[in-house]
Amino acid sequence: MASATDVTRPAALPLPAASALRRRLTGFAERAALPLLLVAGWEAFARSGALPPALLPAPSAVLHALADWVGGFDESTQSYSGHWLQDALASLSRVLAGYAIAAFAGIGLGVAIGWSRLIERTVEPTLQMLRPIPPVSWIPLAIIWFGIADKPAIFLVFLGAFFPILMNAIHGVRSVDRNLIRAGAMMGASERQLLTAIVLPAALPSIVSGLRIAIGSAWMLTVTAEMVAVKSGLGYVLWDSYYFLRYDIVLAAMISIGLLGYLSDLGLKAVAASVLHWQRATTVQGR
Incomplete structure (x- = not known):
């Protein structure tokens, strides 16, 4: 027979604060282990003398260059000193502009192609012929058409982001369970209602995957364009510092690009988690 204390005991006790903190620290350690190991190996190899320091700067030298590029505390990066935020914002603005255009066009066309046989037959063959052309091969035409400014970079970003979004949107629409569409039609839903209430929500996971790839x-593509067609941004600093044999700045620019790309993906994941709230944000193992 259950005692009085068993009856009044709450069904589940809240996780203690110490246990929650331990889990967060464990998760941080799991994520940081591999990067720290790689940085330690890089530092050891750079200091071993196998390569001249000018050709392979140690992580400590790269971080020093990055810190001066950001804060401008000793001007060791010369003309770049203290200009990191300006360079990062220049690159970010080009990414956001080209990416927004690509997302709007890619999702719209992808949904239309996946939904309509007529649009599929008339539009998709042309797009599929353009898709294998590398975006960098458009650089000469982009410079001729738009000159040396932001526009060629935005155009190249659009080309690089458009096709992953397009193909995933097409796949998402075509993968919708036809029984759901039939059920909606039997209940009297119009074609527009079927598209907005059934097809688009069902295709969202695939569309989000395309957005993350893009x-x-x-x-x-922003960095590639800034190396050739633009005179500002992280890619321009990377290429310009290469000419002056400042490989510490080259590596600092690479780290900056990787970090900003990672943060961009985290932002998309956060948006996807709120939009796709019915999906569990876990791995196959459930953790």
Whole structure:
């Protein structure tokens, strides 16, 4: 027979604060272990003398260059000193502009192609012929058309981000369970209601996957364009510092690009978690 204390005992006790903190620290350690190991190996190899320090700067030298690029405390990065935020914002503005255009066009066309047989037959063959052309091969035309400014970079970002979004949107719409569409039609839903209330929500996971793939492509194409067609931004600093043999700044620019790309993806994941709230944000193992 259950005692009085068993009856009044709450069904589940809240997780103690110490246990929650331990879990957060464990999660942080799991994420930081590999990067720290790689940095330690890089530092050891750079200090071993296998390569001249000018050719392979140690992480400590790269972080010093990055710190001066950001804060301008000793001007060791010369003309770049203290200009990191300006360079990062220049690159970020190009990424966001080209990515926004690509997302609008890619999702719209992808949904239309996946939904309509007529649009599929008339539009998709042309897009599929354009898709294998590397975006960097458009650089000469982009410079001729738009000149040396932001526009060629935005155009290249659009090209790099458009096709991953497009293909995932098409796949998402075509993968919708036809029984759901039939059920909606039997209940009297119009074609527009079927598209907005059934097809788009069901296709969202695939569309979000395309958006996440595209943000990485957007950063890559921005840097490529800034190396050739723009005179500002992280890619420009990377390429310009290469000419002056400042490989510590080159590596600092690479780290900056990777960090901003990672933060962009985290932002997309946060938006996806709120939009796709019915999906569990876990791995197959459930953790």
